[in-house]
Every structure is written in C-alpha cells, then in structure tokens.
Amino acid sequence: MTDETMTTDETTDAAVTSDAAVTADATATETAAVDAVEGAADATAADGVADAAADTPDAPHVEPLTATYERLRHSTDSAELHEFARRPLPDRSEQAAFSRATALLEAVAGNPHTPEEDRVFLASTMPFPNVLVKLSEDASPAVREAVAANADDKNWLVGRLTKDDVAAVRDKALRNKRTSWKMRLEGAQDPDMDVDTLDFLSRLGVELEPDANVVLSSMVRRAVALNPNASQEILERLSSDSSDEVVHAARRRLAQ
Structure with a gap:
C-alpha cells in the first residue's frame, strides 16, 4: 500500500469518525431537548393537580x-x-x-x-x-x-x-279512619268507653262516613246501643235507626 493510499484511508476514517461524533452529539442534544420538554409538561401537570387539590376543599366529615x-x-x-x-x-x-x-x-x-x-x-x-x-x-x-x-x-x-289508658287518646284513635272496624266494634263494646266516643261511634255509617260498609257500621251502632255507658240521647236516636238490629237493641235498653 502506498503512502498516498494510506493517507486517503486515514482521511476517510477521520471523516467517518467526525460524522459519527456529530451525529451522536445531535442525538444527545435532541434527547436532552425531548427530556426537557417532557419534564416541563410533567411539572406543569403536577402543578395543575396540586392547584386543583388546593382549590378543592376537604370533604366534610360525616x-x-x-x-x-x-x-x-x-x-x-x-x-x-x-x-x-x-x-x-x-x-x-x-x-x-x-x-x-x-x-x-x-x-x-x-x-x-x-x-x-x-x-x-x-x-x-x-x-x-x-x-x-x-x-x-x-x-x-x-x-x-x-x-x-x-x-x-x-x-x-x-x-x-284504641286501648290507651287515656280517654282522649282512645277517642282520637277510634275517630281515625285508619282504625279497623274490628277495633271500632271493640271500642263500642268497651264498658269503660266514654260517652263522647260512644256518641261518635253511634253515628258511623249514618251521619259520619255514610259510604261505610252497611253491615260493619250497623254492628258498631248496635254495640253502642248495648253499651251500659250509652246516654239516653244516644239510645233514643238509635231507636229509630235504619237497621232493625240496632233499633231492637236500643229499644230494649230504653225499656229497662
């Protein structure tokens, strides 16, 4: 190999080495730039999350x-x-x-x-x-x-x-439309029932709740007529009731 050839080869190698170095430097620069941009983006996002957290009040303790x-x-x-x-x-x-x-x-x-x-x-x-x-x-x-x-x-x-110890409570319960007819019948049969409540029960199906079940309401009125606490006024009114059973019970009481 001649000196001229060696010189040419060395020159070529140097150029390649130089190009590689330049390429490496460029790549490193680009990588650094990308890292810098991504780092800035991450920092911005983190700041945004932190700001949002700071702006959101703590949930109240329940x-x-x-x-x-x-x-x-x-x-x-x-x-x-x-x-x-x-x-x-x-x-x-x-x-x-x-x-x-x-x-x-x-x-x-x-x-x-x-x-x-x-x-x-x-x-x-x-x-x-x-x-x-x-x-x-x-x-x-x-x-x-x-x-x-x-x-x-x-x-x-x-x-x-309806079984309460206080008459006023029983009275209100028996007047409540949610009360069953069974409870009303038991109230009408109660020998300790007060006159005012008996008066109310004696009007069911007639003056009060006229659309009530005919049989059930007449059973209640009959029980009132047989109740020892029923007043004279109640008995006289029931003695002309529309139900024969009620009339019979009321007149029997009046005859006593």
Missing part, C-alpha cells in the same frame, strides 16, 4: 349513622334535639340523605329531652312508622293523642292506641 343515632338518643341538649326535630327533610330523590334523616328522627322522637311541642309536631306530621311507633309509647298523653289522630298511621298502630 359522623357514622349509628354514632349520631346513639348520641341523639341519649342527648340532654334540648336545643340540638329541637333543631333536628324541625329540620326540613332532604328530597326523597336524595335517597341516602333522606334515609339517614328519617332514621335520626326516630332517635329524636324517642328522647324524652326533646321538647314536648316538638314531639307533638313529629307525631302530627310524620308519616314514618318507625317514628310514630316511638311516639305512640311516649309518656305524654298529648303526644300519644297526636299519633292517634295521624292519618298516616298504620291500622295496627292506631288500633293499639
């Missing part, structure tokens, strides 16, 4: 239902209990919130430290059996009377109140 229930059930804070009793219920479409609120009302209703006027309010306005059952056992006759008059009572609940 006390577990059982804990709140027990706290309200044993609370002696009448102001807190009053606030719960009068708090508007969530919309029924908010099922979880609505269920929670009605469950807590049961605890409030069953707490004797809830002001009586609030218990009467709940007894008069709430349609929820769990709340009304609690209130039907209330020590206050006024509360039980309000339950007895509630048109949303289940018939078994209002039927139980």
Whole structure:
C-alpha cells in the first residue's frame, strides 16, 4: 500500500469518525431537548393537580349513622334535639340523605329531652312508622293523642292506641279512619268507653262516613246501643235507626 493510499484511508476514517461524533452529539442534544420538554409538561401537570387539590376543599366529615343515632338518643341538649326535630327533610330523590334523616328522627322522637311541642309536631306530621311507633309509647298523653289522630298511621298502630289508658287518646284513635272496624266494634263494646266516643261511634255509617260498609257500621251502632255507658240521647236516636238490629237493641235498653 502506498503512502498516498494510506493517507486517503486515514482521511476517510477521520471523516467517518467526525460524522459519527456529530451525529451522536445531535442525538444527545435532541434527547436532552425531548427530556426537557417532557419534564416541563410533567411539572406543569403536577402543578395543575396540586392547584386543583388546593382549590378543592376537604370533604366534610360525616359522623357514622349509628354514632349520631346513639348520641341523639341519649342527648340532654334540648336545643340540638329541637333543631333536628324541625329540620326540613332532604328530597326523597336524595335517597341516602333522606334515609339517614328519617332514621335520626326516630332517635329524636324517642328522647324524652326533646321538647314536648316538638314531639307533638313529629307525631302530627310524620308519616314514618318507625317514628310514630316511638311516639305512640311516649309518656305524654298529648303526644300519644297526636299519633292517634295521624292519618298516616298504620291500622295496627292506631288500633293499639284504641286501648290507651287515656280517654282522649282512645277517642282520637277510634275517630281515625285508619282504625279497623274490628277495633271500632271493640271500642263500642268497651264498658269503660266514654260517652263522647260512644256518641261518635253511634253515628258511623249514618251521619259520619255514610259510604261505610252497611253491615260493619250497623254492628258498631248496635254495640253502642248495648253499651251500659250509652246516654239516653244516644239510645233514643238509635231507636229509630235504619237497621232493625240496632233499633231492637236500643229499644230494649230504653225499656229497662
């Protein structure tokens, strides 16, 4: 090989080496640029997440239902209990919130430290059996009377109140249209039933609830006629009743 050839080869090798170096430098530069751009993007995204987190308030802590229930059930804070009793219920479409609120009302209703006027309010306005059952056992006759008059009572609940020790509660229960005819008949047969309630029962199917079942309502009126507490006025009115059975019972009593 001649010196000239060697020189040419060396020159070529040097050029190739130089090109490779340039290419490597360019690649490194591009890689660094890409890394820089991606790093900046990641940093921006992270900043955005951090900003969003900073702008979003922490979710309020919600006390577990059982804990709140027990706290309200044993609370002696009448102001807190009053606030719960009068708090508007969530919309029924908010099922979880609505269920929670009605469950807590049961605890409030069953707490004797809830002001009586609030218990009467709940007894008069709430349609929820769990709340009304609690209130039907209330020590206050006024509360039980309000339950007895509630048109949303289940018939078994209002039927139980027809046996209450307080005449006013029994009277309201027997006047409630949710009361079964069986309970009304038993009320009419009760020898301890007061005259005012007997007067009401003696008008069922005639002046009151004229569309009532004819047979059942006449059975109640007949039982009133046979009740020893029925007044003279009641007996005289029933003696001209549209039902022969009622007339016969009333006239027999008048003849005694």
